[in-house]
Amino acid sequence: MEILLAIIIGVLYAAGIYMILRRSLVKLIIGIILLGNGANLLIFLLGRITEGAPPIIPEESKVFLEAYADPVPQALILTAIVISFGLQSFAIILVKRAHKVVKTDDLDEMNATDEDS
């Protein structure tokens, strides 16, 4: 399971960065989404995957008796998912606006800001 997840994370990071480096704006968004998901899965993986041991103390005892799944990574991922969701939706709107105003989706042609003025 860990190996599989590690491979997936690697692929997501690589694909995300590759997509960000391409010239099309739409591919930029895809890259952002892939990278965000890769980071979330990485937190999940590095929080140690423990199967079938929820972090709930049994009724008859006062402390944990055995190893339990760490709940913190889930909380972190939840936060990160919400944040990257917000950022991604902003990115989509931004790209749509930019495409409308600049009339191109090629990053190489977006060089008005580099002009000498």
Added chain:
Amino acid sequence: MTQQLILYPLLLQMLLAIILMFFWRKINAQRVISMLGSLVHLAVSIGVFAYIWNNGTQTVQAGNWEAPFGITFIADTFAATMVLLTSIAGLAVSIFSSGSVIGDRLRFGYFPIFHFLLLGLTGAFLTGDIFNLYVWFEIIIISSFVLITIGGEKAQLEGAVKYFTLNFLASMIFLTAIAVLYGLTGSLNMADLANKVAAVENRALVEITAILFLIGFGIKSALFPLYFWLPASYHTPPSAVSAIFGGLLTKVGVYALVRVFTLIFVDDVFLDQILLVLAIFTLFSGALGALVQNNIRKVFSYLIICHIGYMIIGLGMFTEVAIAGTIFYLVHDIVVKTNLFMISGLIYRIKGSNSMRALGGFYANYPKLSLLMFIPLFSLVGIPPLSGFWPKISLITASFESGSYWSLAAIIFASFITLVVIAKLWAEVFWKDATEIPERPKFRYYHKIRNIKKVQIIVPIVFLSLVSLYIGFGAEHIQTLSARIASELIDNQQYIDAVLNTQKSE
């Protein structure tokens, strides 16, 4: 009452942003609330600063969860100083925005977002939890995305795409670094991490995590070679927005770098070398970039990059004198850079252009304003006794003591180029004969706007110039302050004890 004192600046900004949202369409009400609120924020920040100065580091554990389990808020002298500077710059830009940003932009929620940005900054300075720092960073960048795109001009949107992509990438790298750090130590509390990272046996992985943090924060603070988003975007939004970005957004990256590399990843010769090399390159590339630009705001953008180098070079040398220099430079730079972008806004208002070639004759036509602009411009260069001079002494002394002559050369070279750049700017904009710039029909020139607006544009520039003068002439005070911060940062045990032993003091 005083227990939660350090949270007040945070809560106040949040309250302000929320109240402002209820006045969405009433921009005059928003202007007044924003200005008054910023004034109150300044008062509260001064109160917090005075309290921290007298009573030492304060912590608040959110929800009363003991550290390291809950989220910690901590105000040491460094954080309190940064909060104070945020509120000074915030007040100035709030007044300046009221005068200079046109109503069409204000109608789309400029002020609420502006205060959310200040909320994010205050939070980032006060938090003691690395994941919480990530969340504050996200609040900062989301607000900054909105501010940079409000108005939706072509150049703005193009700049925003670049700004967005690189800042998003920085956040993802930061998040990756947090994930690896959590996997290594199982903790997120920065004080706890400081203890646990020192005990980790796999040093190679710690080094890699540190590099990830360096890249993440390096993009945000515009370090070489990660700064290309900055000159592509900072000159596109209204100058009020550039002012707060230029003054505070890159500095929060520097703050995070200083915090992480003095607390969590300390005593690492390899990292210090990397920081030094990056800082030297940042100084060179920023200075040379500024030399060839024609747009005033682009010149200032490159100067931001150049002067980030001074702060990082102090961090790289990692002696008490050097860190004191870094802190002093940070204090000076926030005030001056905010002021410079407001000045570029004023110049734009008066003449309708920011091109150095087109401008001219300022000194002949506006002698008083020119004298006012003289203060921040030459504080930046560091003509003694103005404020930029003093931190450089600390940095130069430190580089002598640590024998890193490359740093010394870079510091002197960058100062010299800054002088050349500002002298060129002064000659072009102020001394050259006035040129005819074709009048733009709908543009609201400075002489056409109402007097109240003029006051709102001039007052913040005067205010920040006075602060600059104080930093220059009262350098002794700031030096005491930065020396105290530096000793607190070097001896990080104080910080760790303050976070982990709070239950003892109650």
